[in-house]
Amino acid sequence: MSTFSELGIHKSFIKGLKELHIEKPTEIQEKAIPVLLASKTDLIGLAQTGTGKTAAFGLPVLHNIDPNNSNIQALIIAPTRELVQQIQKQLFKFTKYVDHKIFAEGVYGGEKIDRQIQRLTRATHIVVATPGRLLDLIERGAIDISKVNTLVLDEADEMLSMGFKEDLNKILQFNTSRRSTWLFSATMPNEIKNIVKNYMSPNAVRIEVNKDALVNKNISHHFIQTHIQEKVNMITRILDQRPEQRGIIFCRTKAGTKALAEQLQNEGFAVGALEGDMQQKERDKVMRAFKNESLQVLISTDVSARGIDVNNLGFVLHHQLPEQLDYYTHRSGRTARAGKTGQSIALIIPGEMQKLIEMQKALGIVFREITM
Known part of the structure; x- marks a missing residue:
């Protein structure tokens, strides 16, 4: 060294x-x-x-x-x-x-x-x-x-x-x-x-750099089997278990991002949304609140999360699996920075197991199941 x-x-x-x-x-x-x-x-x-x-x-x-x-x-x-x-x-x-x-x-x-x-x-x-x-x-x-x-x-x-x-x-x-x-x-x-x-x-x-690790080796990968109508419920339980940890929840669409943020705010969680229709001023405000820890969780689309670099994020949560493989890499890479460890948790609905198995193979990682 x-x-x-x-x-x-x-x-x-x-x-x-x-x-x-x-x-x-x-x-x-x-x-x-x-x-x-x-x-x-x-x-x-x-x-x-x-x-x-x-x-x-x-x-x-x-x-x-x-x-x-x-x-x-x-x-x-x-x-x-x-x-x-x-x-x-x-x-x-x-x-x-x-x-x-x-x-x-x-x-x-x-x-x-x-x-x-x-x-x-x-x-x-x-x-x-x-x-x-x-x-x-x-x-x-x-x-x-x-x-x-x-x-x-x-x-x-x-x-x-x-x-x-x-x-x-x-x-x-x-x-x-x-x-x-x-x-x-x-x-x-x-x-x-x-x-x-x-x-x-x-x-x-x-x-x-660590050629074989397409995905940072300090991240552990998990999945939870659930149903569409159960997802919000499941997310509130995950957040309840992690009151001290900060994280990002990824949604595929702008509308989904907004809706989830509202639902979680109504449940009393300190969350903010980042999505493509926001003015830059609004976006900066949310990022500032997240960086100074007055927001615990960001909810974001893939594109809106580009370039976010916040240390000490404990987890990344996938409300849905991303469309593209490299999106999974970019999403999960938001945690476990600078030598720290982090968790990546995907919510899986019936019919998505096959996709998960393909992702494991392509990325050379192992997903472990969490039961709630």
Whole structure:
């Protein structure tokens, strides 16, 4: 097990990491940091969320910045506003004890574009962005990415499944010759392979973290057999048993999310809903309440939960099994972060056992039954 200083991280950064209680490098940090510090290279990192990716690419990005050069030197693209804000916050905290100022700016939808344009007129070394808003700013001439020497794509598979394929292709076509591209993804669908083929070097370094574990090994998987009309009842009993734990309940539809939230609120549970029709202000309010623990449980659709990163979640509950396999991975990966353990519990109605058996096989996990 190496230390951050053995990996080549500068003392001043290590002091900032200590304060964030980041003492020992995770597997992805151990594998990626030395490579990214030592040479200009393209990199493909296969890693789930919650494995410490932000420091794995963030520290080398910060090491590469020339603070005396006021051009945008690094661009980090992520799927959601929440993830962008979180990466920007981390970078800021990593640089707390660094002598020279490194400025990182976040740009995303849901905030007035004029304010972002205004902020970008100051010296900015790193831009962290969602694809749509970034493209908008490039096309308005408010952001110049021609001097970027490092481009990071974080959660690339999430960006594609959210419909950002065209935006990403447009962004990746700028200044291809002079930059290194680092791509991180939990899964490798064909569309990601195309990005690799079209915009990255054939000699790109490949790093995989716990390759066999499609799903984080600190999560235990469970199912409860029930009936449609019994589900709400079952969920209240599960929550009653876990008064101290926080979690997320996943529903397939916006309407289902709203209805379940209302039913549980009427039962006196501190729950909030996240769904696609919400205004960004509302969404931020719910997320704040969840982060400061005045809400115990979030109820969310798959798309609305993108980019949520909250530590110490005890469980994820599936009101219904997701349509797609990788959704199960993304859902359950919201718990058991940063080395903690967590439970993933699926409510199964008659006729769904077959699907459960297929999921076990495909994901290499074992579901254990809980009887209530």
